[in-house]
Amino acid sequence: MRSKRFEALDERPVKKDGFVKEWPEVGLIAMNSEGDPVPSITIENGVITELDGKKREDFDMLDQFIADYAINVENAEEAMAMDSLDIARMMVDFNVPREEVIKVTTAVTPAKMTEVLGKMTVLEMMMAQTKMRARLMPSNQCHVTNVKDNMTQIAADAAEAAIRGFDEMETTVGVARYAPFNAMAIMVGSNVGRPGILTQCAVEEATELDLGMRGYTAYAETISVYGTEPVFMDGDDTPYSKAFLASSYASRGLKMRFTSGSGSEVQMGYAEGKSMLYLEARCLYVTKGAGVQGTQNGSVSCVGVPAGVPGGIREILAENLLAACLDLECASSNDQTFTHSDLRRVARSLMQMVPGTDYICSGYSATPNYDNMFAGSNWDAEDYDDWNVIQRDLKIDGGLQPVDEESVVQARAKAARAMQVLFRELGLPEITDEEVEAATYANGSQDMPDRDVAADLKAADEMLARGVTAIDFIQALDRGGMPDVARSLYNILVTKAAGDYLHTASKLSDDWEVISAVNYPNNYSGPTTGYQISDERWQEIQDIPWAVDPESI
Amino acid sequence: MTQEQMLEQIVKQVLASMNNQPAGQPEAVAVEGQVTSADYPIADKKPELIKTQTGVNFKDLSYDKVINGQLKAEDMRIRPETLELQAQVADSVGRTAFGSNLRRAAELIAVPDERLLEIYNALRPYKSTKDELEAIAIELEDKYNAPNSAKLVREAADIGYKRKRTKEFK
Numbered sequence: 001m002r003s004k005r006f007e008a009l010d011e012r013p014v015k016k017d018g019f020v021k022e023w024p025e026v027g028l029i030a031m032n033s034e035g036d037p038v039p040s041i042t043i044e045n046g047v048i049t050e051l052d053g054k055k056r057e058d059f060d061m062l063d064q065f066i067a068d069y070a071i072n073v074e075n076a077e078e079a080m081a082m083d084s085l086d087i088a089r090m091m092v093d094f095n096v097p098r099e100e101v102i103k104v105t106t107a108v109t110p111a112k113m114t115e116v117l118g119k120m121t122v123l124e125m126m127m128a129q130t131k132m133r134a135r136l137m138p139s140n141q142c143h144v145t146n147v148k149d150n151m152t153q154i155a156a157d158a159a160e161a162a163i164r165g166f167d168e169m170e171t172t173v174g175v176a177r178y179a180p181f182n183a184m185a186i187m188v189g190s191n192v193g194r195p196g197i198l199t200q201c202a203v204e205e206a207t208e209l210d211l212g213m214r215g216y217t218a219y220a221e222t223i224s225v226y227g228t229e230p231v232f233m234d235g236d237d238t239p240y241s242k243a244f245l246a247s248s249y250a251s252r253g254l255k256m257r258f259t260s261g262s263g264s265e266v267q268m269g270y271a272e273g274k275s276m277l278y279l280e281a282r283c284l285y286v287t288k289g290a291g292v293q294g295t296q297n298g299s300v301s302c303v304g305v306p307a308g309v310p311g312g313i314r315e316i317l318a319e320n321l322l323a324a325c326l327d328l329e330c331a332s333s334n335d336q337t338f339t340h341s342d343l344r345r346v347a348r349s350l351m352q353m354v355p356g357t358d359y360i361c362s363g364y365s366a367t368p369n370y371d372n373m374f375a376g377s378n379w380d381a382e383d384y385d386d387w388n389v390i391q392r393d394l395k396i397d398g399g400l401q402p403v404d405e406e407s408v409v410q411a412r413a414k415a416a417r418a419m420q421v422l423f424r425e426l427g428l429p430e431i432t433d434e435e436v437e438a439a440t441y442a443n444g445s446q447d448m449p450d451r452d453v454a455a456d457l458k459a460a461d462e463m464l465a466r467g468v469t470a471i472d473f474i475q476a477l478d479r480g481g482m483p484d485v486a487r488s489l490y491n492i493l494v495t496k497a498a499g500d501y502l503h504t505a506s507k508l509s510d511d512w513e514v515i516s517a518v519n520y521p522n523n524y525s526g527p528t529t530g531y532q533i534s535d536e537r538w539q540e541i542q543d544i545p546w547a548v549d550p551e552s553i
Numbered sequence: 554m555t556q557e558q559m560l561e562q563i564v565k566q567v568l569a570s571m572n573n574q575p576a577g578q579p580e581a582v583a584v585e586g587q588v589t590s591a592d593y594p595i596a597d598k599k600p601e602l603i604k605t606q607t608g609v610n611f612k613d614l615s616y617d618k619v620i621n622g623q624l625k626a627e628d629m630r631i632r633p634e635t636l637e638l639q640a641q642v643a644d645s646v647g648r649t650a651f652g653s654n655l656r657r658a659a660e661l662i663a664v665p666d667e668r669l670l671e672i673y674n675a676l677r678p679y680k681s682t683k684d685e686l687e688a689i690a691i692e693l694e695d696k697y698n699a700p701n702s703a704k705l706v707r708e709a710a711d712i713g714y715k716r717k718r719t720k721e722f723k
Contacts, residue, residue, distance in 0.1 A: 064712050069650060102647070206670055213666050215626065229716065233678045238718065240709030241676035243654070247702065248669050250658030253631035291654025327648060469626045471619060478620050490616045493629045497605050497614065498596035499639045502655065504648065514594045518646055 013340035020308045027271020027279070030262075030306055030315035032118045035273040039112035041080045046073055052111035060229040062282055065239035066110065069289030075107035084112065088119040091128040091325065094526040098131055105325035106288070110281035113325065117277060117318040122351060125317050129355035131524045132324035134294075134517035135505035137531045138356030140399030141168040141331055142366040144186050145373035146445040149178040149456075152416045152431050153448050155189025156439040157381075159415035160408050161366035162193025164384060165400040167507040168331075168359060169366070170221060172202040172373050177457045179203045180464055181428075183216040184473065188422060189415035191488035196508035198255070198492075198501075202374075205237075205245065212254045215470025218492050219255035221296050221331065221362070225286045226260065227279030230270040243290035253496035255506060257294035257329060258287040262319060263302030276306055280319045284326055293504045294329025296362040298352070301375065303338040307348070317351040324357070329505035329517065331362035337369075337376035345378050346390070353390070353398045356531065358505040358517075360398055368444040381443070385544070392542050397533050402544045413440040414485075421480030422473060428463065429455045588638050589645035595638055602638060606630040606662065633659035653701065660699035676709055679723040686710035686719070 009015065022029045029035075042050035048067035049056045059067065079087075087104055090096045105113065120128070144158045158169055171186040173179050183201035190197035201211055202222040211217050225242055226232045232239070242258070249256040260283030262276035271279060280297065287295050298316045299306050306312035316333065323330040332352045339345050352360050364387075365377035372380065379387060384400070391398045416439040420431040429452060438448050470489055477486035491512050495501050501508065506516035524530025533541070592599045596611065603611035607628045618624040636659035643652035661669060672689055675681045681689070686706055693703040713719045 059712075061712050061716055061718065064708075068708070069653075099647075106647075206674070209670065209673075210666075229718075233718065236677050238676065238678055238709060238713065240705060240713070241673060241678075243705060244657075244676050244702070244709075245673050247654055247657035247661055248673060250636065250655055251631075251661035251664075251669070288650055291650040291652070291657075293648075293651055471624075471626045471629070474616075474619055475622075486620075487616055490619055493619075494596075494614055497629050497631050497635070498594070498600075498603055498611060499631050499635050499655075500594035500596050502639055503593075503643065504651070513597070518590050518593045518642060521646075 013342070014344060016340040017338075017344070018304065018308050022309055024275075025273050026269075027266040027274060027276065028305075028309055029275050030309050030311040031114065031275050031277035031318060032311075033273075033275035033278070036114055036275050036278045037111040039080065039084075039109050039115055041071075041076055041109055043073055043076060048073065048076075052109050061232065061238050061240070062227070062229055062286060065243075065289050066282065066285040069243075069291075070285040071109065072103075072107040075103055079104045079107035080109065080112060084115045085119055087112075087116045088124070091116070091132065091321075092120070092124045094127070094131055094524065097525065098522055101132065101325065102327050106327060110278060110285050113322055114275065114278045114281050117322060120318070122314050122317055125314070125321050126351060126355045129317070129321050129324060129352070129357065130530065131522065132321060133355070133357055133522050134324060134327065134329050135358050135507075135515070136520040136522050137515075138397060138399060139167045139359050139507055140165060140364060141170065141359040141362050142166040142364040143335075143372055143374055143377060144169050144171050144189075144366045145173075145182070146367055146371040146448075147174055147373065148445040148448060148450065149174045149182060150435075150439070150445055150448045150451065151178075151181040151185035152419045152435050152439040153442055153445060154182055154185035155192070155415040155419045156412035156442065157366050158186045158189030158197075158199075159193035159411040160403075162190045162197050163403050163407060163411050164366075166197070166364070166366070167399070168198045168200075168219075170200050170202055170363060174373055175453070175457065176203065176207075177460055179207060179211060180216055180460050181456065183211050184422065185419055187216065187218070187489065187492070188418050188473070188477075188485060191492075192415040192418055192485055193411045194510050195488045195491065196510050196512055198508060209245070209248060209252075212249065213252050214464075214468075215473075215493065217254070218496070219257075220249055221257050222259055223256060223292075224259050225283045227265050227274075227282040228270050228272050231265050231268045234268055234270075239286045239290065242286070246290045246292045250502055253499055253502070255502050256292065257296055257331060258283075258290065258292050259296040259300060260284065260287065261297050261300035261302055261333065262315060263299050263305030266305050267302050276309075276312075277315050277318050277322075281322055284319075284323055284328065287323075287328060288326045292328075293502065293506075294331065294358065295323045296331040296333070297323055298330075298333030298335075298362075300333045300362065301336050303333065303336050307338045313348050313351065316348070320352060320357055327504070329358045331359035332357040333363075334361040334378050335363035336374060337378055349378060354394065354396055356397065370446075371444045388541070388544060392544060395533065395538065395541075397531070397537065397541065401540045404545055409440060416440055418477065418482050418485045421482055422476050425476035425480045426463065426468060426472065428459045588641045590642055593642050595635075595642070599638075603635050604632060606632045631662070633662050636662070657699075657702045657705065660693070660697060660702050663697045663699070664693075672706075676706065678713070678718045679720055682720045683710045683714040686713070
């Protein structure tokens with residue numbers, strides 16, 4: 001006979017999640033693995049000749065790249081001589097300024113940082129994250145996609161997401177050839193909602209760079225790096241090719257960050273018996289060495305792997321913290337869905353929401369779950385009010401704020417109209433009034449009429465072939481009677497020409513000021529310091545429209 | 554579509570849109586003085602230091618000039634000297650690896666879009682022999698005056714060959 005209690009528990013969502021016991025030999029271990037190298041460094045004539053127990057002649061491509069580019073050799077011997085526990089304490093202790101910690105953490109090896117983080121609880125890591133985040137104030141990023149690749153809906157959802165507070169937005173495609181339209185839509189729509197939103201379109205590396213060169217995007221993020229050489233080969237890249245790609249982006253005035261995350265090496269079968277955190281440390285050191293300003297990390301698209309092993313969510317926080325300790329911008333995942341349990345998905349995200357990261361989600365889905373083309377997100381449009389209430393409950397700034405329906409509908413309508421105008425002026429297939437209206441009031445693509453996909457794709461190909469650039473978008477929007485939208489796209493070009501936004505953890509204000517870790521560095525040093533929620537911002541966060549006003553009773 | 558076919562298509566598309574590219578390379582102008590984080594954002598604090606790729610003063614950029622066709626896409630592009638300034642800002646806040654990336658980027662502005670994509674592709678595993686990569690390094694040095702980028706390519710060739718990740722070992 002079965003226990004009715006256990007029968008009831010078996011029906012709970014968490015029981016549908018996958019869990020696995022540790023298996024260190026294949027890398028199914030979050031952190032603190034016996035298989036991780038013992039930290040070591042030898043420097044001869046300014047060159048690292050031994051790294052974490054390996055001699056230079058035995059270095060693989062990652063070892064050599066990290067040794068030559070990613071470690072501050074000047075401070076290395078002194079920093080490596082420090083006790084790992086002392087480094088962990090420095091990170092948590094708010095009396096030690098961020099820049100003092102950075103001097104140490106950028107001068108030690110991947111194995112050393114893995115050891116340091118292994119000594120910390122999640123609470124201590126969250127304290128350290130509060131101090132080590134690069135930018136003074138946290139922020140948030142969202143995904144805007146849909147299963148139909150409907151560009152009018154993308155624009156409307158992006159406009160709404162901007163009003164709700166996201167500073168950065170990412171789209172991708174169902175059908176690859178839709179990429180230019182989706183990129184246009186998210187750029188136009190988001191900047192209707194709030195001028196100064198940075199947008200990207202995640203597609204294959206070379207295509208992504210091409211879109212950026214043409215001015216269809218403002219930054220790029222899906223430049224993946226991996227923790228072992230065989231997985232890098234499977235990804236058809238090397239640390240050197242990725243470093244070259246990084247410089248290529250900057251040469252066209254485009255901001256970019258790399259992407260990595262634990263679990264990919266296990267999933268691809270080449271973990272070399274190392275812990276997930278150690279392998280992610282190698283990814284982050286490659287990122288640092290390539291001179292990229294930041295990373296999207298925290299397992300990201302392989303989140304199911306660390307989430308299935310003991311301490312996996314702790315490990316994800318450790319990854320984000322390590323990125324910050326390498327002085328990198330961190331867009332901290334809270335991205336791909338990993339659980340059926342609402343309790344688990346909130347617990348997982350509190351690790352970044354409470355301390356705040358440069359971009360708490362690197363993909364909050366600004367659409368219903370079914371429209372998220374990045375395989376679903378931990379947070380969807382349906383959760384907007386929950387996110388806002390959690391901010392209000394805890395008095396934390398997770399980057400969003402409550403909005404009223406009327407403002408959202410207005411912004412969505414304007415974004416949809418902007419796409420209609422843009423398509424008309426560029427001679428692209430018509431966006432009808434019916435589509436504009438549908439996008440204005442839609443929740444998801446099920447509320448949108450179908451388009452002639454074949455005609456769209458042909459037009460998208462032709463548009464690229466005739467060399468249409470962002471300049472053409474600006475002129476088209478101006479001709480079509482939407483000069484304020486056109487001006488925002490113009491300002492993005494100006495931003496790229498100056499390059500200030502290439503710097504660590506940048507975002508743009510609604511009057512086009514670049515806000516980055518250079519002019520707004522995190523200066524947290526204990527209670528009442530660092531980023532403080534202003535009275536005005538607190539009012540914004542707490543003002544949920546459905547709260548009862550005592551004066552009305 | 555294979556990687557090669559896609560690249561080929563991109564190259565063709567980009568080439569087709571190249572007819573309004575500037576004829577010569579941008580004039581190399583030395584950057585006067587040093588900037589630091591105190592001068593950042595440069596667009597706000599030292600805009601007089603910024604010109605675009607075709608030599609247009611940053612302060613002379615305007616929306617109206619884009620609308621009436623006076624300013625074209627290339628007039629809005631970042632130039633090497635600006636990236637050098639941003640590299641100096643990066644160095645001043647201790648981000649020297651980032652500074653080095655921006656200096657490689659400054660060199661790569663001169664490399665046309667399609668050649669840039671080709672070189673990136675050539676650096677991928679098993680795509681080029683050690684000698685082919687050496688030829689690219691020489692091209693970067695001689696044709697584009699890009700010694701830092703050439704150094705990176707040479708290192709990729711050496712370690713790639715040593716690790717049997719170059720075309721010889723395909």
